[in-house]
Amino acid sequence: MSERVRQRSTLGGIPAWVAVVAAVGALLIVVPIVSLATRVDWPNFAVLVTSPSSLAALALSLRTSVASTALCVLLGVPLALVLARTSFPGKRILRALILLPLVLPPVVGGIALLAAFGRRGLLGSSLETMGVSIAFSTVAVVLAQTFVALPFLVLSLEAALRAAGSRYEAVASTLGASPSSVFRRVTLPLVLPGLVTGAVLAFARALGEFGATLTFAGSLEGVTRTLPLEIYLQRETDPDAAVALALVLVVVAVVVMIVTYGRREIR
Amino acid sequence: MRKVVLSALAVVGAVSLLAGCASPSTGSGNEAWSGNETGSGNGSSETPVVDQTLTVFAAASLKSTFTELASEFEKSHPGVTVSLTFAGSADLVSQIIEGAPADVVAFADEKNMAKLSDAKLIRGTPQLFASNTLEIAVPRGNPADITSFQDLTKPDAKVVICAEQVPCGSATTKIEQATGITLSPVSEESAVTDVLGKVSSGEADAGLVYVTDVEAAGDAVEGITFPEAAGAVNKYPVGVTVGAAQPELAAEFATLIAGAEGQTILASAGFAKP
Numbered sequence: 001m002s003e004r005v006r007q008r009s010t011l012g013g014i015p016a017w018v019a020v021v022a023a024v025g026a027l028l029i030v031v032p033i034v035s036l037a038t039r040v041d042w043p044n045f046a047v048l049v050t051s052p053s054s055l056a057a058l059a060l061s062l063r064t065s066v067a068s069t070a071l072c073v074l075l076g077v078p079l080a081l082v083l084a085r086t087s088f089p090g091k092r093i094l095r096a097l098i099l100l101p102l103v104l105p106p107v108v109g110g111i112a113l114l115a116a117f118g119r120r121g122l123l124g125s126s127l128e129t130m131g132v133s134i135a136f137s138t139v140a141v142v143l144a145q146t147f148v149a150l151p152f153l154v155l156s157l158e159a160a161l162r163a164a165g166s167r168y169e170a171v172a173s174t175l176g177a178s179p180s181s182v183f184r185r186v187t188l189p190l191v192l193p194g195l196v197t198g199a200v201l202a203f204a205r206a207l208g209e210f211g212a213t214l215t216f217a218g219s220l221e222g223v224t225r226t227l228p229l230e231i232y233l234q235r236e237t238d239p240d241a242a243v244a245l246a247l248v249l250v251v252v253a254v255v256v257m258i259v260t261y262g263r264r265e266i267r
Numbered sequence: 268m269r270k271v272v273l274s275a276l277a278v279v280g281a282v283s284l285l286a287g288c289a290s291p292s293t294g295s296g297n298e299a300w301s302g303n304e305t306g307s308g309n310g311s312s313e314t315p316v317v318d319q320t321l322t323v324f325a326a327a328s329l330k331s332t333f334t335e336l337a338s339e340f341e342k343s344h345p346g347v348t349v350s351l352t353f354a355g356s357a358d359l360v361s362q363i364i365e366g367a368p369a370d371v372v373a374f375a376d377e378k379n380m381a382k383l384s385d386a387k388l389i390r391g392t393p394q395l396f397a398s399n400t401l402e403i404a405v406p407r408g409n410p411a412d413i414t415s416f417q418d419l420t421k422p423d424a425k426v427v428i429c430a431e432q433v434p435c436g437s438a439t440t441k442i443e444q445a446t447g448i449t450l451s452p453v454s455e456e457s458a459v460t461d462v463l464g465k466v467s468s469g470e471a472d473a474g475l476v477y478v479t480d481v482e483a484a485g486d487a488v489e490g491i492t493f494p495e496a497a498g499a500v501n502k503y504p505v506g507v508t509v510g511a512a513q514p515e516l517a518a519e520f521a522t523l524i525a526g527a528e529g530q531t532i533l534a535s536a537g538f539a540k541p
Contacts, residue, residue, distance in 0.1 A: 120469045135470045136425065136453040218427065218454025218465065225455075233457045236357040236432040 033250060040247055041240040048244035056222045057230035058248070064138060064226060065206040068145035072202040075146075076153035077195065081187070083154065084161035099151045109147050110215025117143065117216075140217035141224050145206035152205050153198035160194020161187070200260045204253055320348045321516050322368055324359045326375035326503070327460060328399065328479055332536045333373070339532075340523055347516065355458055356434060363388060363508065370511040371520050373503060375399070376434040380504040390514065393506035395541035396525045397533045399477045400500050401438050403491040404466045404484070411472035416442070416493040419450055419473055427462050427471040430455040435462070438499035439475050445498045463488065477501075482537035502541050 011019060041048065048054065083095055101109055117124045117134045124134060134140050168190065172182045188195070210228040217224040219233065227249055235242040321340075325333045330353045337349035352359070356374040360382050363369055372389075373396070374380050383389045405413050411424040419426050428450060429436030436455065443449055456462045459476050466474040467487035481490035505524055507517040523529050530540070 114468060114470065118468065118470050214457075214461070215464075219430065219456055220452065220454050229457075233430050233432055235361070236355070236430075236457065238432075239361065 039243045045244050048241045049248055053221055057225055057227045061227040064141045065203050067142045068206040069199055069203040071146045072150050072153045073199055076150055080154045080157035084158045101148045102151045106211030107215050110212035113216040136218045141213055144212035144216045145209045148209055149202035149205040152201040156198035157194050160191040164190045197260050200256055204256045318346050320350055321370050322350045323371045324352045324369040325373040326356045327353050328375055332532050335532050340520055369508055370517040373505040376501045377504055388509050389506040390509055393504035394525055395502050396505050397503040397538040398500050398541045399479055400496045401475050402478045402481050404474045404476045404481050404488045406469045413473045416495050424472045425453045427454045427465045427474040428452045429459055430457050433457055434501055435459040441499040442495050446495050479537040
């Protein structure tokens, strides 16, 4: 990564109206977020976000998001490698299927997960006879989050793998390195920034997961009621608590985005 | 010059877009609530044929009955279109407080109506038009063999209820307190429809929903009534908003609901008298 030279602001040759429309676009996102902050009941903020139910939701959200991010890395790295490096018939279809959760409404994901892992589901019914029950458990939350977050990791890692190319890997293997040691000592270090970006995005997506969780896992304090579900529920009776918790989630999201994108230019 | 016009247009467009969603409609306020001034209490009055839209916000549990009532109303009022919005009562309340335009509002409990009355957004006194009680819903075949409220505490039965924050959940809590039986649900949903969905899909062994939900779900679930339910009855109020564009028309709709025709339709869906 090269050092960026500090520049004075210039329009860089784009028409002035483009900049104006761009500003409107940016405002469309920034104004609601800032407005949210103006709705916060600041004197009671600390009390609202540290209530036992808020803390339980926050702790559960962090725990499940970390778990699903780990699962995403575990499953996503091999997936991205297969998509970036191998060739086989039907690969394009496979990629399209894997990226499907990006465009599906999460509630549809939840229904699909129920159809697979629910008590009467395709796999769930066999699991049930073995005494394993997934629905209404924290495992269901992690599964739902992994389902929606996995494409983020696969997408950014696959892009990084393609950009890195396979020349170094080819050299390493002609020097006698086994495929596994090429993967560990050449490929992984090369694409580490892409992997980190993908993992952070997956974490953020998991943290915000709502629809699939509500449909598939249910909502019980400390077990399946994550922060977004808690916000949705609090809104019914205590809008101030909902707004305060929403702001907490915004702050976490902002931190995540700054960590990921703030330090370097995006391609 | 064209550039300037374009950019100005873009800015104006976006700003009005943002502002449009934020400005609450407070209504005229000085217009007195007078339901029978123009003889509007009579649903069959000769109204001149002009295109009018009546906007009705109603609790999710009223979906099928209000859809039927709205088409009856449109039949007896040529030129009038009834636009229906269904959602959780608390959702509707916050939408109206934020300025959503509604002429008639009907909720699943009096607490939510009180929020609007307190905010001075309702004309006069809301009228109670129906009541609903809880019933146990079980998947077809009743796999966990539930026959009473006490059975919901069976250790291996997966029970889903509404969270205390929503009307069906506060009714559930009331019954728990009255009976001294504490449930340990596997999930506390924020909408009664989510409870029903988890029962009808067989994920849960039992759920506490309204009598009308069991009625509407048809063959997918079986309903088990229990005497303790009488201790927690939700009453449904209907009211006309302060901001109503056609208060007389809105009052006529409210009258239809509380009148004989409305009561027949509500009763066939399982609602009881208030």
